[in-house]
Amino acid sequence: MFRYSLRILAAGALAAALFSGCAADRGLIKKECRFESGRIYFAAPTLLPGTTVEMKTPGYWISRHPYPDRLIMGPDEIVDFNSGICRLTGVIPDIPLFPERISRKAFSASLRRQLERFRRGRYYRLDGSAADNAFYSPIEENMVLSVSGAADIDVRFAYVVRNADQRLLPVKEGLNASPGDADFDELQNSSLGPGTPVAVLHTSRDGEWHYVSSTVSEGWVEEGRLAFCGREETRDADSGGDxxxxxxxxxxxxxxxxxxxxxxxxxxxxxxxxxxxxxxxxxxxxxxxxxxxxxxxxxxxxxxxxxxxGYLPYTPRNAIRQAFRMLNTPYGWGGMYGEQDCSQFIREVFSVMGIKLPRNSSVQAQVGRPLACDPAKEKEKCFSRENGAAGGITTVCLNGHIMLFLGTEGGRPYAIHDGWAYRVRDAEGKDEVRLVNRVAVTGLDLGEGSSKGSFLSRIKCLRTIAGDLP
Structure with missing residues (x-):
């Protein structure tokens, strides 16, 4: 599944369900997790299959790395790399460069398309009822979609001053793809932290919401989370000082x-x-x-x-250590509950070294130097040193998911990533979902034998976060 904004896809997830409680089942030697929707899933073991206690430490992988302290890119190279990402994605690299005005007609049309996408779909409110016209009509009224007035919208500027959810419609209540999926709010686009500069493009009728654009995502943010300023003041966010x-x-x-x-x-x-x-x-x-x-x-x-x-030097050691600082932190779809999803996890790790990756996994999968191989058929070649795969600097990309490669052990590739669940085949040959719901170290053969297959069988590409962009 993906998060959509008017301009940028935002986040990915492995599955969707609402966790409401677990009870021990001694007969199955599992934890049984019951959900409001009536489904029952099983919690994954603390020590995931194919891993050891030692694997859950950064030193284990650093000690196996061929060049843990090599500088992968210096500061000037990272600046050029970030510029390449902006060219690739088409995003504005810095908020002060945002246009002074935008077309009211085009912007209103994009907002209406966003609203109609939800109206045409089938989504559910928290009480399990289908979202209908009674839900959407007040939102449409509050969005002020009229194109009357000046031909252009004068862009304003602000900073996010408190952590803020960025919404696809100006409403706090969530929408779910199926009843009970409250942990996967389809209206949650992303989250923005204190000190984030934004361009303010529109305001709701009640004045409680503003539609803002950061350098990586767009959406509605609550009024009280913003402080307005002039364009020039937003330059402070990336000033050259300490x-x-x-x-x-x-x-x-x-x-x-x-x-x-x-x-x-x-x-x-x-x-x-x-x-x-x-x-x-x-x-x-x-x-x-x-x-x-x-x-x-x-x-x-x-x-x-x-x-x-200042930024940490971009070395494999630093990347691996930063990733493990997030170990066991909970999964949060689109930044829900103040947590992070798979793509935000990757983005945060590399941002400590000054690398500004895109927000969503599908675009992150286009960034960096591609490794030429077919992971499903050439596992050993794909994850070999000769092919360029190296822990801490290589991303592993699937549809709707992304991981950070750590290394191999006994010919098995491993990664650290923020995921929701994996599947196993039960005694009756049916899939059984195991909840992970956190940043974890896993082998890429996890899920082998299930209808969806292992992570390894679903890899689309591997990329090293370095070098020229396409």
Missing amino acids: FAVVTAARADIYLDPGLKEYYDYARMGDRFILKSAAPGAVEIVLLLRARDGRLKRASGYISIDEVNR
Whole structure:
């Protein structure tokens, strides 16, 4: 499944279901997980099939890497690489470069297409009822789809000042592809963290929502999550001065140097202007919303062990270590619940080293140097050093999913990725879904024998995050 925006596909997932509780079943030696929709799935074991305890540590894979400390790309090469990604995807590389005006007619038509895509489909509300005209009509009214007025829309600018869900329609209530799939909200496009600059293209009739574009995704964000500013002020996001980048899976932001007055959290790879560093904490420029909705600046503080001064060097060791900092963090479709999905996981890992990957897995699968092989037929060749596959710098791409290759053990390739589930064949020859629902290390033969096949059998391509883009 995929997340759609008007311009950019956003996230992928392996399956969809609502987890509501587990009960031990000693006879099956499994955990039985019951869902509101009536389906029953089984929780995957903590130690996934084909893995060992040691494999769940970064050092295990670093010690097997042929060149863990080699610099894959330097700062200037990464700048060029990021420019190539922008050319490939067609996105605007920096918000200050956004056009001053956009066509009202074209923009309104794109919003209407988005609304009609949901109307034509069959989606369900949280109570299990089908979304009908009574659900969509108020939303349409609030979207202000009329093309009357000036021919062009004057673009405004803002910063996200608190973590924000980015929605495909201006409504908090979710829609599900089938009843009970509440953990897979079809209206959730992505999530934006504090300090993200955006172009503001439109406002809902009630003033509670704004349609915004970041450099990687578009959608509706709640009014209170934004602080408005001028175009020039958005240049601060990528200013050339001192900055701190978050290296922890999550970093709490405080309003006091004693780290007691909590404000919000930042994600791995988030970047902040650095004011000073002291034992225990760094002082950052924190962007806040004033009472009039305008941008104001204050000091914020983050624990010093959760950030790095500047980007980390792009080496396999750093990439693997960053990926393992996310180990066992929960899966979150499109950033739901403040978590991350498969593509956001990959994006956060590489952002710590200054690499700005696209938001969704299908476009990430186009980035980097392709490795020439057929994974289903030439497993050993595909994941060999001679073919260029190397842990921490090679992505493994499937339809709707993406992983980070770690290395091989006993001829079996392994990856770390953020996934929801895999399938096994039960004693009756039927598929049985096993919930993972977290960042995990798995062998790529996981799922072998099921109707969907193993990860290995479904690989579309492997790419090394380096080199020229197509």
